[in-house]
Amino acid sequence: DGGITQSPKYLFRKEGQNVTLSCEQNLNHDAMYWYRQDPGQGLRLIYYSQIVNDFQKGDIAEGYSVSREKKESFPLTVTSAQKNPTAFYLCASSPGLETQYFGPGTRLLVL
Amino acid sequence: GNSVTQMEGPVTLSEEAFLTINCTYTATGYPSLFWYVQYPGEGLQLLLKATKADDKGSNKGFEATYRKETTSFHLEKGSVQVSDSAVYFCALSESTGANSKLTFGKGITLSVRP
Numbered sequence: 001d002g003g004i005t006q007s008p009k010y011l012f013r014k015e016g017q018n019v020t021l022s023c024e025q026n027l028n029h030d031a032m033y034w035y036r037q038d039p040g041q042g043l044r045l046i047y048y049s050q051i052v053n054d055f056q057k058g059d060i061a062e063g064y065s066v067s068r069e070k071k072e073s074f075p076l077t078v079t080s081a082q083k084n085p086t087a088f089y090l091c092a093s094s095p096g097l098e099t100q101y102f103g104p105g106t107r108l109l110v111l
Numbered sequence: 112g113n114s115v116t117q118m119e120g121p122v123t124l125s126e127e128a129f130l131t132i133n134c135t136y137t138a139t140g141y142p143s144l145f146w147y148v149q150y151p152g153e154g155l156q157l158l159l160k161a162t163k164a165d166d167k168g169s170n171k172g173f174e175a176t177y178r179k180e181t182t183s184f185h186l187e188k189g190s191v192q193v194s195d196s197a198v199y200f201c202a203l204s205e206s207t208g209a210n211s212k213l214t215f216g217k218g219i220t221l222s223v224r225p
Contacts, residue, residue: 006154031211042200042217043155058212090154098143098162098204098211102154 003027004103006091011108013078013085021076021106023091029101031094032074036060036087037105043090049074050096078108086110113138113214115201120219124191132186132219134175134201142203144168144177144184145213149198158186158199193223 004025013019023032031050035043045058049068063082068074074093078085088107092100118133136142143162147155159168164179175186184201201216 004154033213040217042215043213045212048212092155094211096211098213099145099157099160100213101157102147104154105152 004091004093004101006089006103006106008106009104011106012111013108014111016080018077018079019085019108021078021089021091021108023074023076023103024072025074025093025103026072027093027095027101028071029093029095030071031096031100032068033092033094033100034058034064034066034074034076035090035092037090038087046076046089113142113203113205115203115214115216117199117201117216117219121222122219123222123224125224126193127190128223130186130188130191130195130221132199132201132221134184134186134216136182136184136201136203138182138203138205140205142205144175145202145204146173146175146184146186147200147202147215149200149218151197155200191221191223193225196221196223 007022033048034046044060047066049055065077090105091103094100114137116135145160146158148158149155159170161168161177167176173188198218200218202213
């Protein structure tokens, strides 16, 4: 089955800790995206990548980092600099024709 | 910049009622327009889209028409079901060269009572 997988489903972060959220796709899409979802605020773009080894900041990149070493993978690291990390994180991919396809999401909680 | 405005929610309807969810947009060019749906605890699924003025997107009984003159893309369904209970997001996409980014509205929660 083709699709986008995100892991883990739930993730707990301690104070001062960096955590990494996984996003993998087997759709052969060039573009990948990370969004943050907070209640009542819709989705906000964190980072996006149009091609391997290249990525751009979105609207709320501070406190986050990404890498794109493989076409299939676009992991997101939530660093200790992100002071309010509790949110639902969504990864998406696109074949470059505007429509984006989303993974099931990872819920990050702070201990 | 681009923006999407959705009507305030939440919306609660009885089964078989008519649904309208309003969406208006601001864009500098000629965007494509989308409706996404999110069921509890899940990611977003594409519901329908329209890529140019007067296009009508449709799927699963839902429809939306791209109205350039009113910059709107309202979502409608003639008879809602309990299984339609979800959060609905309106979005637009403007491609600039090789880049394509979505701008989302805040979403609206629909609850359908049996």
